[in-house]
Amino acid sequence: MSAHLVDSILYGHLWGTPExxxxxxxxxxxQSWLDILAALAQAQAEVGLVPDDAAxxxxxxxDVRLLDLERVAAExxxxxxxTLGLIRCxxxxxxxAAREWVYYGATVQDISDTWTALVMREVADIVDRDLARAEAAALALAERHRDTVMCGRTHGQPGLPVTFGFKAAVWASELxxxxxRLAEGRPRWEVAQLGGALGTMEFWGEAALPLLEAFARRLGLAAPDIPWITARDRVAEFVNLLAMVTATIAKIGQEVYELQRPEIAELAEPFTAGQVGSITMPHKRNPELSEHLVTLARLVRADATVTVEGMIAEHERDGRAWKAEWVAVPEACLYTGAALALAxxxxxxxxxxxxxxxxxxxARGGYVLSEPVMRVLADRVGKHTAHQIVYEAALAGRERGVDLGTALLADPRIAExxxxEEIARCLDPHAALGAAPAFVDRVLATIRGVRR
Incomplete structure (x- = not known):
């Protein structure tokens, strides 16, 4: 039985991916720690610190299959x-003849931080792959709905018309x-850690710097300019990027959540036969996917805060800062993986x-097109005067329960x-899209150009 939801047989699929x-x-x-120990021994043999046969x-x-993990846990x-239990086993x-050469001069943090760097590399591969898939899906929506007009909304209220393609293009561009950011950050995160007791590599003498280079090279990581035992900015940056990724995904999810409301009903998330929204209200079709994206993003942001706190470390080693990452990093990665799969x-x-x-x-009766009317009228009476006139005409029209066109023609300051015909042109939603379709084209061209 699992005490954490990420490992739950019942609920684990919501909080992580098998991968x-x-x-x-x-x-x-x-197994990853063992691979690091093997790379360390081979690098030490390469610079003459460890016998070749022992390495x-x-x-x-x-090989983790050679070890009894229950015994490792007991030790x-x-x-x-x-790590002493692992080393003993x-x-x-x-x-x-090889036993004295395992973990030769290294510390826990050399192994665990290098493992973190390897994990960040592997998770970054997965995140980039799934971001590319989400980006492609958003881009397809942008292209398909380049000219699909809809209400733009500000402060939760209908504003000017936009196109759904414009909305989706904003998503694609952000993704x-x-x-x-992933590509730019990877050289900063994918960096080995090897410092020994305090980061000075004193144990290995004159072979220290050649060993650092050989160790990093064998793992496909960069060698740091200086060991980063208390410099936790790499981990904090990575997890904060995961927080940003999941925040974007949550924004998309929240938009679908809102526009799926039956009184709006402009979007709907995919539905599979047998899916149940409510055990008490059989009619319900809840936005489970989009809702859960917001939940996951909140948790990743919480983990990101933990990693930023870890940057405030004491002296040359501080287990309080570093070991908190042992919880925060796996959680953030698992939640991000789940969020991307759902997105x-x-x-x-x-x-x-x-x-x-x-x-x-x-259904808005043309009132969302008040700005185009104001813009044309501004050429004749000035922008601020035009705003006041259209504002008063719209207010009067709503009080009378008539559409905006009728309200405008009833105001002599506008009718004269x-x-x-000019008013009718102003009230055409397609004429009020501004550069929205052109912006969609720009995003399509930019992303496809980068891909090529």
């Missing part, structure tokens, strides 16, 4: 040390920027009701300056 979970479960974590033996036995509890399966499903299966969008726009 990311494998990076953080005991088997995945221990090869460590590499050949760095960890007995020693009160994060690994030494037991090694040839005697693209997160992919750019792809949402965007790829999104049901867009163009007719309802137009009907909701028309604008013809009915």
């Amino acid at each position: 990311i979970r494998r990076l953080f479960d005991d088997e995945g974590r221990v 090869r033996a460590i590499r050949d036995h760095a 960890t509890r007995a020693t009160g040390h994060s 690994l030494r037991d399966v090694l040839p005697e 693209r920027r997160h992919r750019e 792809c499903r949402l965007l790829e299966g999104l049901d867009v009701d163009a007719a309802r969008m137009r009907a909701n726009l028309d 300056r604008l013809t009915p």
